[in-house]
Amino acid sequence: MIDWLLTTALGALLLAGLAGAEPPTPETNPREATTGEAPQSEDSRTDAPPVAQGTVVTATRLPRPVRDVPSTVIVLPRAEIDRSPSLTQDGLLRTVPSAATFRRTSSLVSDPTAQGLNLRGLAPSGVSRSLVLVDGIPANDPFGGWVYWRSLPRLGMDRVEVVPSGGSALYGSAALGGVVQIFSRPITGPSVEGDVAYGLLGTGQLAVRAADRWGPVGAAVETELLTTHGHPVVAPEQRGAIDQEAPSNHATLNGRVEVEASPALRLGGRVGLFRTNQNGGTTFTTARAESALLGFDARLTTESSGQFDLQLFGRRQRFEQRRARVAQDRSTEVLSAIQDVPADEEGGSLMWTAPAWELGGTHVLAAGADVRRVAGTSDERLFPATANPAATALRRTGGEQRFGGLFLQDLYTVTPEVELMAALRWDVWRNVEGTRRVERLGGEVDSVTFADRSEQQLSPRLGVRWRPWEPLTLRASGYRSFRAPTLNELYRPFQVGTVLTAANETLRAERLIGGEAGVEASVMKGLTSRVTGFWNELEEPIINATLETPLPDGTARQRQNLGRARVRGVEASTDWRVSRQWTALLAYTFVDSEVRAAPGNPDLVGKQLAQDPAHRATAIVTFDDPALLTATLQLRVTGPQFEDDLNERGMGGYAVVDAFVSRRLVGGLEVFAAVENLLDRRYLVGRAGIDTLGQPLMLRGGLRLRMAP
Incomplete structure (x- = not known):
């Protein structure tokens, strides 16, 4: 009945738009990757090649018209970001059905280690199988691979590009399942913007951005502060005396400077600071993360030799987590472990783009090299339930990883109707200085030094785009990609609910062979x-x-290389600009995942991958009339999925409705309201020993200020 009511409401909105529809105009559709009209991006960004309206960068590392790219690209433009009802960036990204985080819960109450990005259902886990970039700099945690979505202030975003297919041919490890890149807004002149909001669940937010340009020098600074009481995460029928709300807060501060040193040379620098505190719903289940980023980039453009792009960055991060031992009836808890995980990374890349040259068509060659070093440790203090001399009291594990890669790409425009893309990358990485030191209550100390290991990988990609008729575009591509295990997977054990999972220092890189083919039509x-x-x-x-026999400390699971899994499916979307005021988007992704081989775990063969629903869909209707108001109504549907690899703990599907409305008051001041889970739908997000729930009804309202000449 609820689904029927939602469908009827969306249909009514569309019919209302048709009733007052004006002739279609060439304005951009809601999700512009499917229309060929990406948002305006000025040549002021120091981290990506200059792009004009209708171009994207991520799929080829070069600016290309979105309709000409040989692979699937989805763009969330600035206008859609502004009017999204979602409070967090992971919530914003989930409006793309092919994109999801590991667990279905919001980053407002989710532990940072469970915020891994998943594209097209590629074996979801807390560790992302896809790369997240911010202006070309990796945003994935260097130690664990997850993403701190709350470290990405929305006011600073110009657009988000999603490439949901293997990206290792251009980006190396971490891009196994694709790439999501966030581009910062251009610095064009003096402007001041701010958002302030408050709402249910004790949620308050303050965001400010200021930018200006003084001749060849531009600067921007942005900050975001957010706090929330959260909500009780444990299902009511399982709650005990220890269960409470799951409060959290975060603060970010980012700054950018760019300098046009000469007509040929541009320089840029950035700094970013982030800190978050989260509570998992009990006194002794908490997490804290903090990071500091420093980056530098330069671009030299010459007529005879082409363009050279240099990027350097360094990051220091720290993650702290406390775990609890909970009574079966959840009436009491005691502290069971404290983890402290400091990590650092340094990286750099140099890319050369040759001048276009002619040979049976137009060729644009690009070549690049990049290096990256990651080091981190997991210091863990444990408080065993019994004073057994053999019980572990202290555990320190960690190591260092070194990555290097070279790539070459040719974009070959045979004719305006046909474009080919070929790329090849060679990567090498080493795990070095891996150690584990365990101290037991009885005083015994076990120390292990793991042998250094290295692996190499060739990652090719071939793609073709054919436009036999102006309204019709055909695309196809094939690729091979990989992901090296993170330090977190190699060395850090963890706990979710009552389930303990052990690390595995023998893990090997996982690999992907795949392809995609699609059609895009704009007949009307x-x-x-x-x-x-x-x-x-x-x-x-x-x-x-899941282990057949738990380890002596009660650990029931361990990270392992599975064998082989097949993930196939279909994406479909329709954008419709009904009139100048009304737009609509329908999108759907079907994923069929199946374990095909599992040496040592025969019970897994034929099972569906955990945390991977077969169906996801989004419907968004927007009304935008600056003289009246702006309103968005969206429906997000997620199908059933399994919590575990054995497919024994099922979680049903759900549908939630979100809405946003804003109205200009005077000048650049406007009032807005947003609501998530309008119908207060209850749904499961986890079943790791206990059942946990997703975000209930969340209503907030506030003011926005936009001041610019």
Whole structure:
């Protein structure tokens, strides 16, 4: 009944738009990757090549018209970001059905280690199988691979590009399942912007951005502060005396400077600070993360030799977590462990783009090299339930990883109707200085030094785009990609609910062989549809495997290379600009995942990958009339999925409705209101020993100020 009511409401909105529809205009559709009209991006960004309206960068590392790119690209433009009802960036990204985080819960109450990005259902885990970039700099945690979504202030975003297919040919490890890149807003002149909001669950937010330009020098600074009481995460029928709300807070501060040193040379620098505190719903389940980023980039453009882009960055991060031992009836808890995980990374890249040259068409060559070093440790103090001399009291594990890669790409425009893309990358990485030191209550000390290991990988990618008729575009690509295990997977054990999972220092890189093919049609002005099929074979994926016999300390799972899994499916979307005021978006992703081989775990063969629903869909209707108001109504549907690898703990599907409305008051001041989970739908997000719930009804309201000449 609820689904029927939602469908009826969305249909009524569309019919209302049609009733007052004006002739379609060439304005951009809601999600512009399917229309060929990406948002305006000025040549002031120091971290990406200059781009004009209708271009994207991430899929080829070069600015290309979005309709000409040989692979699927989805763009969330600034306008959609502004009017999104979602408070967090992971919530914003989930409006793309092919994108999801590991667990279905919001980062407002989710432990940072459970915020891994998942594209097209590639064996979801807390560790991202996809790379997240901010202006070309990796945003994934260097030690664990997860993403601190709350460290990315929304006011600073110009657009988000999503490339949901293997990206190792251009980006190396971590891009196994694709790439999501966030681009910062251009610095064009004096401007001051701010958002202030407060709402249910004790949620308050303050965000400010200021930017200006003084001749060849531009600067921008942005900050975001957010606090929330959260909500009780444990299902009511399982709650005990220890269960409470799950409060959290965060603060970010980012700054950018860019300098036009000469007509040929541009320089840029950035700094970023972030800190978050989260409570898991009991006194002794807490997490804290903090990071500091420093970056530098330069671009030299010459007529004869092409363009050279240099980027350097360094990051220091620290993650702290406390775990609890909980009574079966959840009436009491005691502190069971404290983890402290400091990590640091340094990296750099140099990319050369050759001048276009002619040979049976137009070729644009690009070549690059990059290096990266990651080091980190997990210092863990444990408080055993019994004073057994053999019980572990202290555990220190960690190591260092070194990455290096070279790539070459050719974009070959045979004719305006046909474009080919070929890329090849060679990567090498080493795990070095891996150690584990365990101190037991009785005073015994066990120390192990792991042998250094190295692996190499060739990652090719081939793609073609053919436009036999102006309204019709066909795309196809094939690729091979990989992901090296993180230090977290190699060395750090963890606990979710009552389930303990052990690390595994013998893990190998996981690999992906896959392809996609699709069609995009814009037969009627203002209406664009796209269908893409994909097929991926994931070799030796790293999963949290259930052990036949628990370890002596009660650990029930361990990270293991699985064997082989197949992930195939279909994406479909339709954008419709009904009139100048009304737009609509429908998007759907179907994923069929299956374990095909599991040496040592035969019970997993034929099972669906954990945390991977077969169905996801989004419907968004927007009304935008600056003289009246702006309003968005969106429906997000997620199908059933399993919590565990054995497919024994099922979680049902759910549908939630979100809404946003704003109205200009005077000048650049406007009032807005947003609501998530409008119908207060109850749904499960986890079943790791206890059942946990997703975010209930969340209503907030506030003011926005936009001041610019």
